[in-house]
Amino acid sequence: MATETQESVGVPNPASHETPPALLQFDPGIGIWTLVAFVLLLLLLKQFAWKPILDAVDERDRKIKDSLSAADRLSEDFQKQSEEQKRILAASHEQAAKIVGEARKSAEQLKDQIVESAEHEKTRILRTATDEINSLTLQAKGEIKDFSADLAIKMAEKIIHDQLDPVKAKKLTDTMIKDFKL
Numbered sequence: 001m002a003t004e005t006q007e008s009v010g011v012p013n014p015a016s017h018e019t020p021p022a023l024l025q026f027d028p029g030i031g032i033w034t035l036v037a038f039v040l041l042l043l044l045l046k047q048f049a050w051k052p053i054l055d056a057v058d059e060r061d062r063k064i065k066d067s068l069s070a071a072d073r074l075s076e077d078f079q080k081q082s083e084e085q086k087r088i089l090a091a092s093h094e095q096a097a098k099i100v101g102e103a104r105k106s107a108e109q110l111k112d113q114i115v116e117s118a119e120h121e122k123t124r125i126l127r128t129a130t131d132e133i134n135s136l137t138l139q140a141k142g143e144i145k146d147f148s149a150d151l152a153i154k155m156a157e158k159i160i161h162d163q164l165d166p167v168k169a170k171k172l173t174d175t176m177i178k179d180f181k182l
Contacts, residue, residue, distance in 0.1 A: 151176075156173050
């Protein structure tokens with residue numbers, strides 16, 4: 001009964017000596033034709049498929065290598081440009097600091113020149129004003145002397161006319177001149 005169940009599900013009974021199924025049996029005719037068809041298929045594939053497939057794979061491999069080398073070159077170029085930018089930035093900072101230092105130095109020099117020029121101008125103006133004051137003082141003294149002399153002469157005339165005494169007139173004139181001397 002166990003054999004019937006096994007045979008009904010497709011499991012051969014080891015106790016029975018039946019022949020194996022047709023797929024598991026070797027037939028030399030089919031084997032030779034299968035081998036010939038396989039060899040012909042390999043030859044056709046080699047002639048028409050393998051060469052284009054291998055060429056496509058080689059081309060893809062070459063493109064990948066070219067892309068990798070281009071990426072390496074770009075990376076190196078980027079690194080060089082980055083270093084160049086850093087160098088240029090450092091140089092520009094250095095140059096800017098130098099320009100600022102020179103500008104400060106120039107500003108200090110300009111300030112010193114302006115202060116010196118102002119001092120010279122102040123000295124010149126003071127000297128001119130002093131010279132003018134001295135000139136006006138001398139002129140005023142001269143005018144006062146002239147006025148005093150005219151006044152003395154007029155007074156002398158009046159005294160002479162009024163008193164006709166020459167000694168008294170002379171004495172009065174000398175006193176007046178002494179009083180008006182500067």
